């Protein structure tokens with residue numbers, strides 16, 4: 001059958017292929033250390049599970065919700081946002097709204113669908129989350145990539161963003177805390193970014209904040225619109241329960257955005273999925289966000305501990321120059337290009353897929369190759385697995401990195 005050119009332009013995920021291979025190797029009896037996980041390996045807090053349980057008893061939990069989500073929950077989310085970002089109650093000038101959708105990936109699709117005309121450019125800051133370029137292309141847009149590197153702990157320079165701006169630039173996606181680097185951009189960076197936005201008054205910002213609750217190293221994440229509230233009028237803030245509540249499978253995300261953008265997104269949503277999951281919305285409406293702190297504290301302690309193991313093992317192995325302090329989310333990017341193992345490879349090409357394959361076949365470790373994130377010759381590892389297997393996996397990785 002002849003497939004559409006739109007779908008032909010979208011890449012398959014290498015992650016899925018590696019996962020399939022990892023399953024096959026496990027079935028063959030090999031010990032596999034899975035460092036490719038993009039989710040917390042725990043259940044949500046029991047207070048939230050109880051709310052889901054309770055909502056199972058009501059007819060409304062099984063019926064269509066309004067396209068943009070239940071109004072009371074939308075109100076609750078905007079209030080929580082204003083509180084948690086320490087914004088003044090009048091930070092939003094009247095025309096503000098929230099739309100819930102089936103996971104923040106879905107939110108981002110709707111947001112880009114509401115913004116992009118064919119040929120519009122969207123700036124991505126590499127390393128970027130794998131799905132952004134594919135989503136932009138799906139809507140006919142063109143991703144423009146601004147790079148960073150391990151020397152800057154993967155924080156892109158504001159000057160490079162400025163250089164990437166063209167008359168066709170419609171939007172920029174900022175993802176802080178960042179997947180895959182596991183860092184959040186500093187307050188100073190956000191200040192400079194706010195300045196830059198003043199120079200480009202038509203630029204729309206999509207601020208993907210799905211990891212904002214998972215930060216284990218001070219100072220905590222801050223945002224450009226906290227410095228200049230007027231920037232909120234062209235910002236789409238994206239959040240979800242997936243990472244904050246360890247609930248990736250429940251599929252609930254949302255955007256806080258100007259009313260006109262929310263209406264456009266709701267139009268797309270009403271003609272695609274109708275509306276978000278009613279049961280989970282009703283449980284979230286009942287859930288007290290104050291429980292998040294006690295739920296996330298041990299999670300953050302665990303990630304901090306694994307990040308410390310990483311630092312120790314890299315230093316012990318003489319690889320300190322490839323290490324940077326991760327601060328948030330639950331990832332770290334390994335840069336292969338300045339390690340002894342890389343002498344076998346041609347430096348001007350990207351070998352991250354081949355290296356990820358080698359790590360799986362020879363060392364039994366699954367990582368996500370950096371090619372997916374726009375940074376060649378790197379891989380993303382996840383810091384969420386238990387301390388002992390994590391330590392074993394890192395010992396194997398540093399040995400591999402030092403092998404000539």
Ligand SMILES: Cc1ncc(COP(=O)(O)O)c(C=O)c1O
Nearest residue numbers: 038103104105129179240242253
């Ligand atoms: C940066 C980022 N944004 C958005 C998402 C989408 O999450 P979900 O659709 O589960 O809400 C992810 C998932 O990994 C992510 O890493």
